[in-house]
Amino acid sequence: MPKKLPSVDAVMVGVGWTGGILAAELTRAGVSVVGLERGPSREANVDFAFPHIRDELKYGIRFGLMQDVSRDTLTFRNSADQMALPMRQLGSFLLGNGTGGAGTHWNGQTWRWTPYDFEIYSQTVKRYGQAAIDDGMLIQDWGLTYQELEPFYDKFERTAGIGGKAGNLQGKLQPGGNPFEGPRQSEYPNPPMKRSQLGDLFQNASQNLGYHPFPGPSANMTQAYTNPDGQSLGACMYCGFCERFGCDYNAKASPNNTVLPTALATGKFEVRNNANVVRVNMDSSGKRAVSVTYIDLISGEEIEQPAEMIFLTSFTFGNVKLLMVSGIGDIYDPVTNKGIVGRNYTYQLSAGAGGTITGKDFKVFAGAGAESVVIDDFNGDHFDHTGLGFLHGGSISASSAGARPIQSNPGGSAWGSAWKNAAAAAYNTSVGIGAQVASLPFRENHLDLDPTYRDVYGNPLLRMTFDYRGNESKRTQYLAEINVKILTKMGAKNVVGRGVPDHYSIVPYQSTHTQGGAIMGLDPSSSVVNPYMQHHQISNLFVVGASSFPHNSGFNPTGTVGAVTYRLADAIVKRYVKSPGPLM
Numbered sequence: 127m128p129k130k131l132p133s134v135d136a137v138m139v140g141v142g143w144t145g146g147i148l149a150a151e152l153t154r155a156g157v158s159v160v161g162l163e164r165g166p167s168r169e170a171n172v173d174f175a176f177p178h179i180r181d182e183l184k185y186g187i188r189f190g191l192m193q194d195v196s197r198d199t200l201t202f203r204n205s206a207d208q209m210a211l212p213m214r215q216l217g218s219f220l221l222g223n224g225t226g227g228a229g230t231h232w233n234g235q236t237w238r239w240t241p242y243d244f245e246i247y248s249q250t251v252k253r254y255g256q257a258a259i260d261d262g263m264l265i266q267d268w269g270l271t272y273q274e275l276e277p278f279y280d281k282f283e284r285t286a287g288i289g290g291k292a293g294n295l296q297g298k299l300q301p302g303g304n305p306f307e308g309p310r311q312s313e314y315p316n317p318p319m320k321r322s323q324l325g326d327l328f329q330n331a332s333q334n335l336g337y338h339p340f341p342g343p344s345a346n347m348t349q350a351y352t353n354p355d356g357q358s359l360g361a362c363m364y365c366g367f368c369e370r371f372g373c374d375y376n377a378k379a380s381p382n383n384t385v386l387p388t389a390l391a392t393g394k395f396e397v398r399n400n401a402n403v404v405r406v407n408m409d410s411s412g413k414r415a416v417s418v419t420y421i422d423l424i425s426g427e428e429i430e431q432p433a434e435m436i437f438l439t440s441f442t443f444g445n446v447k448l449l450m451v452s453g454i455g456d457i458y459d460p461v462t463n464k465g466i467v468g469r470n471y472t473y474q475l476s477a478g479a480g481g482t483i484t485g486k487d488f489k490v491f492a493g494a495g496a497e498s499v500v501i502d503d504f505n506g507d508h509f510d511h512t513g514l515g516f517l518h519g520g521s522i523s524a525s526s527a528g529a530r531p532i533q534s535n536p537g538g539s540a541w542g543s544a545w546k547n548a549a550a551a552a553y554n555t556s557v558g559i560g561a562q563v564a565s566l567p568f569r570e571n572h573l574d575l576d577p578t579y580r581d582v583y584g585n586p587l588l589r590m591t592f593d594y595r596g597n598e599s600k601r602t603q604y605l606a607e608i609n610v611k612i613l614t615k616m617g618a619k620n621v622v623g624r625g626v627p628d629h630y631s632i633v634p635y636q637s638t639h640t641q642g643g644a645i646m647g648l649d650p651s652s653s654v655v656n657p658y659m660q661h662h663q664i665s666n667l668f669v670v671g672a673s674s675f676p677h678n679s680g681f682n683p684t685g686t687v688g689a690v691t692y693r694l695a696d697a698i699v700k701r702y703v704k705s706p707g708p709l710m
């Protein structure tokens with residue numbers, strides 16, 4: 127029998143941005159919250175201190191801050207006729223682990239998605255007709271509009287001190303910003319990042335081509351900043367150690383230096399580390415979640431934590447797996463198109479161009495995770511798709527994130543004199559620009575439980591079936607050609623473009639933007655949660671984060687993850703706490 131603890135008001139399964147935002151907002155309203163986090167505690171001023179945090183081998187290559195795949199991983203196959211095999215080392219995506227989750231080692235590119243994204247189905251049909259939607263493509267409206275999310279985007283940007291330049295203030299276009307963005311009520315809380323030399327070239331080239339460049343929004347602080355909760359952050363030094371690292375300057379907004387200290391200061395929040403949740407427990411009616419069961423990874427004990435409200439905040443794979451192993455909802459079957467949990471799994475596609483520019487000293491060692499100049503002209507439905515044979519698009523950017531020596535090895539060899547020669551020849555002359563491209567849902571791309579492989583706790587591994595289908599390669603090819611055009615205009619020689627390859631590979635790193643599986647919507651027959659990420663049938667269970675996104679856009683997801691989470695927190699505090707039950 128597991129040890130049973132006294133009940134609390136709310137439990138968060140996972141303590142990253144989503145668990146942290148909810149903990150801060152709920153505890154301030156007097157709600158007691160326990161955060162169960164499978165990874166270790168991470169204190170920014172100890173764990174991210176200079177010089178040890180700049181160990182590229184430990185953190186950048188050996189993934190020191192990320193999920194331990196010897197305990198839990200997922201299996202992967204491109205299609206249902208293949209046998210899925212376990213991912214035995216991290217590759218395509220780098221999953222968070224420990225207090226702060228992936229928010230400790232993210233880049234900080236913090237976007238609002240386009241209004242089209244939230245109404246993608248109805249806007250597509252209105253402009254192009256039903257026939258424009260590929261066979262087997264499952265795009266659907268989110269049941270939520272950009273306008274409804276706008277105040278919560280603003281709230282996340284203020285909490286995280288985002289630096290940028292507004293392009294549309296209350297419907298009025300602003301010079302220097304993104305003219306395609308949805309209307310904003312106010313300017314970013316901080317000015318944009320400094321522009322790199324590569325950024326200068328991109329700015330001029332794309333402007334000359336008639337596009338609309340602007341500085342990418344950044345959670346790397348552009349000046350010292352104190353957020354509305356009183357949390358202070360330092361200014362970014364452009365050291366180039368953002369993605370895969372904690373920030374030793376305290377200059378990258380993360381849950382650890384924003385929402386978590388805010389929650390802890392209330393005295394109503396407890397984080398329990400090394401606590402791996404293995405199950406959500408239901409009452410006999412099946413309509414109410416009563417507790418979660420976790421394994422204390424230090425003692426090996428099985429412990430039950432009852433709570434009035436249960437929030438799954440364990441990122442896409444964690445959330446979907448917990449629903450499935452707990453028997454909550456029917457698992458999606460792509461053959462019959464029945465079942466919902468695991469449906470609409472999407473990723474982030476990419477396209478780009480590379481070449482060489484000689485005679486310049488780009489100082490590529492310097493940079494910041496979100497330093498970029500971007501164009502949004504070919505994202506969403508900002509351009510006419512008639513006759514193109516694909517929907518949506520992507521954002522194109524020149525980014526200077528800092529070229530660290532091991533990861534940025536430009537040669538064919540990873541060590542020795544071959545590496546040195548290649549590095550000397552190409553480190554400062556090989557240049558690239560790239561596009562983050564939307565990933566739309568297809569019937570075959572889904573998550574379910576693996577029939578063969580199990581984690582160390584005895585649960586089946588999550589199984590991913592994913593490949594590029596329908597119009598996906600056309601979209602990336604189109605964006606690759608624009609990348610080539612811009613890079614050539616920037617003065618590069620030997621320019622080569624790339625879209626996605628024939629098949630998705632789980633081996634090389636691409637991005638940790640994995641969405642879907644427990645998607646939101648108004649109709650319970652095609653969504654797991656309502657647009658507040660509240661379970662349709664179990665009103666005290668909330669499945670929070672990118673698992674709820676019905677598709678992925680041409681921008682990074684965390685701005686939208688923050689916005690939907692603040693919207694949920696607002697509804698809990700203002701309505702649910704007084705009158706528990708369905709929020710809509």
Ligand SMILES: Cc1cc2nc3c(=O)[nH]c(=O)nc-3n(C[C@H](O)[C@H](O)[C@H](O)COP(=O)(O)OP(=O)(O)OC[C@H]3O[C@@H](n4cnc5c(N)ncnc54)[C@H](O)[C@@H]3O)c2cc1C
Pocket residue numbers: 139140141142143144145162163164165219220221222223224225226227228229231232233234235236237369370401402403404439440441442444495638639670671672682683684685687
């Ligand atoms: C290298 C990298 C770079 C990125 N850069 C960007 C960027 O520039 N812009 C952007 O928008 N996004 C970026 N992202 C994505 C961003 O980090 C995530 O969108 C965001 O952190 C998600 O927050 P979350 O709270 O949903 O999940 P997470 O941050 O993943 O937190 C979930 C937590 O749950 C815990 N957990 C999981 N399962 C269990 C369980 N069973 N029991 C207990 N605990 C559990 C995990 O250990 C983790 O700490 C990046 C991600 C990575 C890895």
